[in-house]
Amino acid sequence: MERSEQPQRRPWLRHYPAEVPPELDYPDCGIPQLLRDAAAKHPDRPALYFLGKKTAYRRLLADVNRMAAALSSLGIAKGDRVAIMLPNCPQAVTAYFGALSIGAIVVQTNPLYMERELEYQLADSGASAIVTLDLLYPRLSRVRGERPESGPLPELKHVIVTSLKDALPFPKNALYPLKQRKEGFRADIPYGRMGVYAYRRLLAGAAGEPPEVPLDPAADLALLQYTGGTTGRPKGVMLTHRNLVANTVQTAAWCYRTVGGSERFLAALPLFHVFGLTVLMNYSVLRAGLLILLPRFEPDAVIKTIRQKRPNIFPGAPTMYVALNHHQDARTADLSSIEVCISGSAPLPLDVQERFEKLTGGRLIEGYGLTEASPVTHANPIWGLRKIGTIGVPFPDTDAAVVDPATGEPVPAGEIGELVVKGPQVMQGYWQRPEETALALKGGWLHTGDLATMDADGYFTIIDRIKDVIIAGGFNVYPREVEEVLYEHPAVREAAVVGVKDAYRGETVKAFIVLRDGWQVSRPQLDRWCRERLAAYKVPHLYEFRxxxxxxxxxxxLRRKLLEEEES
Structure with a gap:
C-alpha cells in the first residue's frame, strides 16, 4: 500500500521519514537465531565489553551453546521457566540466549528484590531454575529454606551461581575475591548440594551441542516479564519470540542512519528491564554491534566509558540524563560520540533534553512503551519532525488511538482519553490471569491505562496515568503538567507531584522537590512561580524538599513510594 493510500485515521504516516516504511518485514525466527546469524556473519567482531574484557561473537555463541547444553543436562526443557537474577554482565547475556535456545521461558528478576518480592515472582512463574550472583545467594537461600523440598518454592530445583570475577580479565579476576573478603562478603554457598551449581564448572562440563528445539515464534513464549505492580500485585507479561523480534526490528528501522556492525551500545539501563532487554541486548545482537556493559548506573563510570569506548547509542531514562547534565566533568569530557538516545520510562523534561543535546551534539528523543508491548510503541522521529513534550508517533505496523475510558469510543483530536495500541509487539496476555488479560486486551487493542491526547498530525502526548490523576475540589489535576512547570524553574533539579488526602478538597497537590547544587528557593517563591503558569486549583498546596x-x-x-510514605 502506498503511503498516500494509508487511511486518514493514521495521520502520523505523513510525518514518517522517507527512510522508514510504515510496514516492515519480520524474520520468522526466534530470538536465538539473531545471535546465530550475527556469529555466522561476523564471528570475530566484538559482541560484549565488560570492565576491560571483550568477547567476540564466535565466543559468545559458544558460551550460549554451553549454557543451553548445561540447562538441558539438568532436565530443563521447552516451556520450563528459567529465572535470571543478574546485573548487567556477560553471564546475563549468556543465560538469556542459552535458556531461549532450548525453548525455555526467561523470567527476568530484579537483583534488588527482597525476599518477599523474590519469593512471589519465583512462585508465581513456577521457575524451575535460576541463574544468580554469589553476592545475591544469601537472599535466595533464605527464600528457598534450608532444604529446597521443605521450602516455599518446591519447583525451584536448580540454582546456578556465578560471580563477577567469572567475566573479568586478568588480573582483575584474581583480585576480585580479595576485594570481596575486604568488604566482608562471606557467602557459604553449598556447591554440589541442594541443587546448587557453580556457573563456570557447569558450563565447562557441558558436553556436545545443545538439543535442537523447534520454535513457533508466534506461539512460543520467550519471556515472562513482571510489571511493576502499579495496579495490584505484579503480573507476568507473556511475550513471544515474535513479539520481541518485531519490536527489535521496529527499533532498528527507527534508527535508520546508524550503520550495522558499527553501533556501540552503552548498556547502563538494566538488561533485566524490558526496555534494556529490547533496545540494548536484542537490538545490539540484531545489528552485530558491541554491547558495552555497566553493572549499574554511576555517572562517573558512564562519563569515563563514553570518553574511552566511544558508544554512539545510549538509551536511558530522564534521571540518567539529569545526573549527567549536572555532573562536574560533563562540560570538559568529550561526549561527542553519542548520536542517538531514546528516553523512556518517564516524561522527558524539555530542559533536560536541550542540555544533554548541547553536551553531546547527539539526538535525545522521547519515546513511549510499556512492558505489555515489548515495550516500545511510540517515539519521536530521531532525524525528522520532533514535537517537544510529545511521545512522538506510533512505530511501523503499530496502530494507536485515544478513546473514552468509559465507552471505548475514539475521542476527537486534542481531547483527553485512554491510549490504546495494537501491533505485532503486543503481549499475549498475563500469565495465569485470564480475567485481567480480558480487561487489558479488547479486540486486539491493548488498553494502556495512560491518559493521552493525539493532535491533528498524529503526535501523541501522555497526560498521566489514569490512576495518578489528582481530583482536587472536583477538578482533575494531572501531575505531569505540574511537574513540567516545576522543572522550568532554574533551581529545580527533579520534581514529583502526587495527590494527598485533604479533608476539604478530597485531595490536594503536593510537590516533592530536589534542588540543583548550590541553589536555594523558598516555598513562597515556588508557589508564586506556579501561580503565574497554572490555574489556581493545580498549584501545589504542599512542598517537601528532599x-x-x-x-x-x-x-x-516512583510516585507510589512517595504516597506510601505519606500514608505511613
Whole structure:
C-alpha cells in the first residue's frame, strides 16, 4: 500500500521519514537465531565489553551453546521457566540466549528484590531454575529454606551461581575475591548440594551441542516479564519470540542512519528491564554491534566509558540524563560520540533534553512503551519532525488511538482519553490471569491505562496515568503538567507531584522537590512561580524538599513510594 493510500485515521504516516516504511518485514525466527546469524556473519567482531574484557561473537555463541547444553543436562526443557537474577554482565547475556535456545521461558528478576518480592515472582512463574550472583545467594537461600523440598518454592530445583570475577580479565579476576573478603562478603554457598551449581564448572562440563528445539515464534513464549505492580500485585507479561523480534526490528528501522556492525551500545539501563532487554541486548545482537556493559548506573563510570569506548547509542531514562547534565566533568569530557538516545520510562523534561543535546551534539528523543508491548510503541522521529513534550508517533505496523475510558469510543483530536495500541509487539496476555488479560486486551487493542491526547498530525502526548490523576475540589489535576512547570524553574533539579488526602478538597497537590547544587528557593517563591503558569486549583498546596526521589532501576520516579510514605 502506498503511503498516500494509508487511511486518514493514521495521520502520523505523513510525518514518517522517507527512510522508514510504515510496514516492515519480520524474520520468522526466534530470538536465538539473531545471535546465530550475527556469529555466522561476523564471528570475530566484538559482541560484549565488560570492565576491560571483550568477547567476540564466535565466543559468545559458544558460551550460549554451553549454557543451553548445561540447562538441558539438568532436565530443563521447552516451556520450563528459567529465572535470571543478574546485573548487567556477560553471564546475563549468556543465560538469556542459552535458556531461549532450548525453548525455555526467561523470567527476568530484579537483583534488588527482597525476599518477599523474590519469593512471589519465583512462585508465581513456577521457575524451575535460576541463574544468580554469589553476592545475591544469601537472599535466595533464605527464600528457598534450608532444604529446597521443605521450602516455599518446591519447583525451584536448580540454582546456578556465578560471580563477577567469572567475566573479568586478568588480573582483575584474581583480585576480585580479595576485594570481596575486604568488604566482608562471606557467602557459604553449598556447591554440589541442594541443587546448587557453580556457573563456570557447569558450563565447562557441558558436553556436545545443545538439543535442537523447534520454535513457533508466534506461539512460543520467550519471556515472562513482571510489571511493576502499579495496579495490584505484579503480573507476568507473556511475550513471544515474535513479539520481541518485531519490536527489535521496529527499533532498528527507527534508527535508520546508524550503520550495522558499527553501533556501540552503552548498556547502563538494566538488561533485566524490558526496555534494556529490547533496545540494548536484542537490538545490539540484531545489528552485530558491541554491547558495552555497566553493572549499574554511576555517572562517573558512564562519563569515563563514553570518553574511552566511544558508544554512539545510549538509551536511558530522564534521571540518567539529569545526573549527567549536572555532573562536574560533563562540560570538559568529550561526549561527542553519542548520536542517538531514546528516553523512556518517564516524561522527558524539555530542559533536560536541550542540555544533554548541547553536551553531546547527539539526538535525545522521547519515546513511549510499556512492558505489555515489548515495550516500545511510540517515539519521536530521531532525524525528522520532533514535537517537544510529545511521545512522538506510533512505530511501523503499530496502530494507536485515544478513546473514552468509559465507552471505548475514539475521542476527537486534542481531547483527553485512554491510549490504546495494537501491533505485532503486543503481549499475549498475563500469565495465569485470564480475567485481567480480558480487561487489558479488547479486540486486539491493548488498553494502556495512560491518559493521552493525539493532535491533528498524529503526535501523541501522555497526560498521566489514569490512576495518578489528582481530583482536587472536583477538578482533575494531572501531575505531569505540574511537574513540567516545576522543572522550568532554574533551581529545580527533579520534581514529583502526587495527590494527598485533604479533608476539604478530597485531595490536594503536593510537590516533592530536589534542588540543583548550590541553589536555594523558598516555598513562597515556588508557589508564586506556579501561580503565574497554572490555574489556581493545580498549584501545589504542599512542598517537601528532599536530597533525592525514590526511583526504579530504570530511573522512573516512583510516585507510589512517595504516597506510601505519606500514608505511613
Amino acid at each position: 536530597d533525592s526521589l525514590p526511583t526504579s532501576m530504570v530511573g522512573k520516579v
